[in-house]
Each structure stands twice: as C-alpha cells, then as structure tokens.
Amino acid sequence: MTQQLDMNRIPQHIAIIMDGNGRWAAERGKPRSFGHQAGVDAVRKITSECTRLGVKYLTLYTFSTENWNRPATEVAALMGLVLTSLEDEIFMKNNVRFEVIGDIERLPVEVQQKLKQTMEHTAANSAMTMVIALSYSSRWEITKAAHDIALEVAEGKLKAEDISEETLSEHMATAFMPDPELLIRTGGEERISNYLLWQIAYSELYFTETYWPDFDEEGLHRAIADYQSRQRRFGKTEAQVEEEEKQQKP
Template sequence: METEEMPEHIAVIMDGNGRWAKEQGLSRSAGHKKGVQKLKKIIEIVNKLEIEHLTVFAFSTENWKRPKKEVDFLMRLFHRTFDNEVLDLHNSDVRIRVLGRRQGLPENIKAKIDEVVDLTNKNQGLNLNIALNYGGRSEIIDAAKSLAAKVKNGTVKLDDIDEEELSNELYTADIPDPELLIRPSGEKRISNFLLWQSAYAEFWFTDTYWPEFDKEELLEAIAEYQRRERRFGGLKEKDSR
C-alpha cells in the first residue's frame, strides 16, 4: 500500500450493531458494547497508519426517536467509554473532539465531553472526531444562523459569504473534508452524515456489520480509494487533450 496515497481523513458510519446482535441471539445493548470494542481496535489501526483524521458517527439527532431504554443505555455507554478509554487514547497521543449539538445531551455527558476534550487538546497524533447528537442538516442550519447573526451585527458582509465562510461556521471548521467515507452493514446511504463535507468524498460500502469490520476490510477500503481517480469535476491532463 502506497503511503503517499493514504487519505488524510476517513469518516465511518458505525452501523449494524443491533442487527449483528440479533443474528447472534443477543440484546441490542450487547451489540452496542461490541461496537465500542471494535471502534477501539480501528482507532489503533488508523493511528498506526498515521492517518490524520478519523470521524465516526456515534449518535445522530434522529436516534432520539429510538426507545427510551436504548437511548438511556447508549448515554450510559458513552459516559463509561469516555471514562474507561480516555487515558489510553491520551497516552497514544490521540486528540478527541466531539461534533454535534450539545443541547439535549445529559449534563453528565456534556461535562465528560469537556473533560475529555480538554485533556487531549494538545495531542499531536490522530484527530478522533466523534459525531454525537449530530445531524448534517442541523449542522448546516446552525452554520447559516451563525452567519446570519454576523451579517446582522455587521461583522460579515452578505456579499462576502462563500463556501469558505460557510465551512468556517460548521462543527468541522478546522478539519479537512473526508476523502473516504466507509459504511458497513449493507446500507448504501450517508444518513445525514457530513452532508456538506462529503461533497467529493469517495464512498465505500460493505455488507459486514460494524462489530465484525476488521483491519483487512479497512485496508481494502483504502486500497479501493487509492485506485480511484479524483477529478473534482475537472479532467485529468491526459483526458483534456
């Protein structure tokens, strides 16, 4: 695998925990626990590959519609995972950021997020971005509101608003757009994840559920990315002759 062709930023929709658990005769909660264990392993691999950014979809703004019992379990799981894993991640030089709306999250989760982000803020290794209470449309709405407020108070001129100005108001303001977006579980959609940022991402889908996603499939996705030509709407020099 050619290291110079490695993507700088990989995004992952961690899907299929519940269906994996059902096929194993287990509870959905067991599936979510297994999903966290898988994330830990993938973080280690991505860090060793010296990929700079990994963004994972942990909980969407739509996931609040799930049964209260499952949502409550997920919130406890997030808190426990932050508690149990943050020191290992910190010692591995991983910088953690959490993307999404804070409004609606339990107070103990918000406090734990602040603690984890503050602890790892100066780390220089992998940038791990956790999309929690995240929705792509909500993100764009929040960015538009922020720009509207700046226009209203005179700090931004209406005619100066362009793609860069809007990007600077997103949760991912100083994070490069993902080049590769991976979705396990057999679904072939991005489900309101990084809508703006994925405009030119390469998509890679697999039928494997997230708890069974492994290093070999990750490397397969990266290899497929390396084989693709990224033209960004233009033409390669040989095609323009």
C-alpha cells in the first residue's frame, strides 16, 4: 500500500479520534480497560509509521473533558494507562517530541508530573511531534482563548478592533503547530465529538469502521491514499485549483 502513496503529498499534520476501544473489548468478553490497553499498542504502531512516512505532527484525542463523566473506575484506569504508556523508548527510538494540549490542571498530580517529564526528555527530538489531547475539548479551548483575549483587552495589551482570526489561532492550545490536513476517526462513528473544531475548518475527514486497537499501518495508508485522492480547494473552484497546479509545475 505504501507504494501507492505519493510521498510528496503526505499530510504534515494528522489528527485522530481513537474510537472503539470499549466495543473492541466487549466483543471479546473483556473489560473496557483491556481495550484501552490494546489501544496503546495501536498508538505505538501508528506513531512509528507516521514518523517513517514523514508526518510532522500527529495529534491523538486521548481523553475529552466529557470523559470525566465516565465511571470512576474507568477514569482511574485511563489515568493509570497514561502513566505507564508514556515510555521514553517510543519517543527516543523514533526521534519524536512529545506535547500535550488540554485542561491539564484537572489531572492527578502524578500524571501532570509524568507529562512534564516526558515533554522535557523529548524536547530535542525533531522527526515528528506527537501531541495528545488530554482533558481536552474544543469548547474548553475556545472559551479559554476568548477569556485570555478579553483579559488582554482589559489590560490594554490588545485593542478590540485588532482581534482577528489570527488572534484566535494564536491563543489556541495548538498555536505551536499547523492545522491538521487530515482528520481520521476510527470505530464507525461519523462525528467530530468536540475535537479541534477551530483547527479542522478545512481538514479532510476520513471515517473508518475499524476499531482503534485494530487500526494498523495498512489502515493509515488507506486513509492517506483517500486524502491524496481529493482536491483541496479552500473555497476556490476546481478550475482555479487546476490552473494553480499547472503554474506550480516546472
């Protein structure tokens, strides 16, 4: 499948909604925590393959602000997985830098410490940045950005009339990276679930029935191949895009 990909058109930022862990486990008569553990193995595979393909940013929806409403036992198991799965090996072996976005202060102190430690240990890595969205939701992020901008206006650091799309983008948790070109959701659901709503305005969306624990390198290749089959117009006409592509060719 790799041979069918145009290596010059690999998306530089891929965002993934990793869905289906619980259903994957239930079909095997196992507890949901078993599915989450299997999902960690899929993270390792996809991280390594994205690095190999030349993807520069991989953002994974790991735990939403709404997920705090799940049973306490499942939340505790998920927090435990965060602690045990942030292994330096996967990052150092693949030269991957680690970052996190979300309402981190809501997390247990030991999880916050582990996240900080992993970010510090991988800060010099440069092949790819893997970002986990943890205790994250777009409504939280946009509300926080609006609050921060309002404070700057009140303090006289920013004029209200100078607020633009760029201002909002600069105050998002994702300000350090480009918007994703491709959003993948596994597990069969076809919704965005409060994930990167500002950033995916022009992202290509790809939905697959495959549960996240079963999503592998071939599944990733299929998603990228589908992305490459599309024409990204950003509001322009098909004819305009084709003319621009002709002019860019040597």
